[in-house]
Amino acid sequence: GESVGLHLPTLSVQEGDNSIINCAYSNSASDYFIWYKQESGKGPQFIIDIRSNMDKRQGQRVTVLLNKTVKHLSLQIAATQPGDSAVYFCAENRGNSDNTGKLIFGQGTTLQVKP
Amino acid sequence: ETGVTQTPRHLVMGMTNKKSLKCEQHLGHNAMYWYKQSAKKPLELMFVYSLEERVENNSVPSRFSPECPNSSHLFLHLHTLQPEDSALYLCASSRSGAYTQYFGPGTRLTVL
Numbered sequence: 001g002e003s004v005g006l007h008l009p010t011l012s013v014q015e016g017d018n019s020i021i022n023c024a025y026s027n028s029a030s031d032y033f034i035w036y037k038q039e040s041g042k043g044p045q046f047i048i049d050i051r052s053n054m055d056k057r058q059g060q061r062v063t064v065l066l067n068k069t070v071k072h073l074s075l076q077i078a079a080t081q082p083g084d085s086a087v088y089f090c091a092e093n094r095g096n097s098d099n100t101g102k103l104i105f106g107q108g109t110t111l112q113v114k115p
Numbered sequence: 116e117t118g119v120t121q122t123p124r125h126l127v128m129g130m131t132n133k134k135s136l137k138c139e140q141h142l143g144h145n146a147m148y149w150y151k152q153s154a155k156k157p158l159e160l161m162f163v164y165s166l167e168e169r170v171e172n173n174s175v176p177s178r179f180s181p182e183c184p185n186s187s188h189l190f191l192h193l194h195t196l197q198p199e200d201s202a203l204y205l206c207a208s209s210r211s212g213a214y215t216q217y218f219g220p221g222t223r224l225t226v227l
């Protein structure tokens with residue numbers, strides 16, 4: 001079935017530590033995955049994406065890892081800062097035949113950064 | 116972030132009211148989306164428009180009526196809503212053929 005899940009609803013980390021947010025997906029046919037960050041009162045903001053033909057992609061302070069064998073996705077944030085406090089969503093794209101996107105979202109993990 | 120704007124940001128309406136939500140994208144995209152975000156639930160896709168044609172209606176009740184007059188504007192017309200329709204309504208856009216969607220700030224809707 002279609003579902004994208006996150007392992008933990010809340011993650012609390014110390015400022016300066018690395019954060020790892022996990023996501024499990026169920027559809028092995030999904031070929032694209034994306035992480036969004038949503039701060040209070042704002043819409044989801046694109047962080048990083050990865051296609052299924054890759055297993056790792058790095059951005060600025062963020063890394064996404066994809067393990068297709070166990071259908072697992074993770075977002076790593078290096079040197080976590082207070083501004084990283086937000087809800088993080090993973091999503092898989094199923095796509096429509098006309099090339100529009102069809103994102104299936106997980107529940108979200110709230111990242112709390114302690115000073 | 117002004118790529119996708121939504122108005123109003125907050126809306127309170129009674130069950131017999133008619134109101135509309137507006138979304139505008141300034142990114143040159145040609146696909147637009149409406150999502151519903153309720154507390155403790157994943158984002159739910161409601162409608163997809165590509166080149167101003169509706170390509171997906173995700174079993175949304177008819178009290179929600181979308182309109183896409185051009186590739187930059189998207190509306191959601193609301194009519195005789197229920198209290199359980201209270202949620203954050205998000206608009207997003209993307210380029211056709213690209214999977215990354217860019218979201219607006221949302222409209223917080225409360226139905227009394």
